[in-house]
Amino acid sequence: MPKKEERCSFCGRPRSETNMLIAGLDAHICDYCVEQAQDILREELSSSKTRDFSKVKLHKPSEIKQYLDQYVIG
Numbered sequence: 160m161p162k163k164e165e166r167c168s169f170c171g172r173p174r175s176e177t178n179m180l181i182a183g184l185d186a187h188i189c190d191y192c193v194e195q196a197q198d199i200l201r202e203e204l205s206s207s208k209t210r211d212f213s214k215v216k217l218h219k220p221s222e223i224k225q226y227l228d229q230y231v232i233g
């Protein structure tokens with residue numbers, strides 16, 4: 160029985176219609192889909208807002224230890 164030609168798990172292109180087909184554990188992705196994914200990521204990351212951590216209270220190691228010591232048995 161002939162082996163089926165590997166295909167991109169995203170767009171369905173067979174290996175013969177791609178420049179490269181990258182294999183994962185249970186899936187494949189072609190170079191065209193990688194480029195599309197990269198464009199989407201670049202667009203999403205450039206439009207995402209930066210997070211404001213100015214209100215985050217950073218605790219000193221001694222404060223963290225004191226808090227965790229409440230839960231130590233023995």
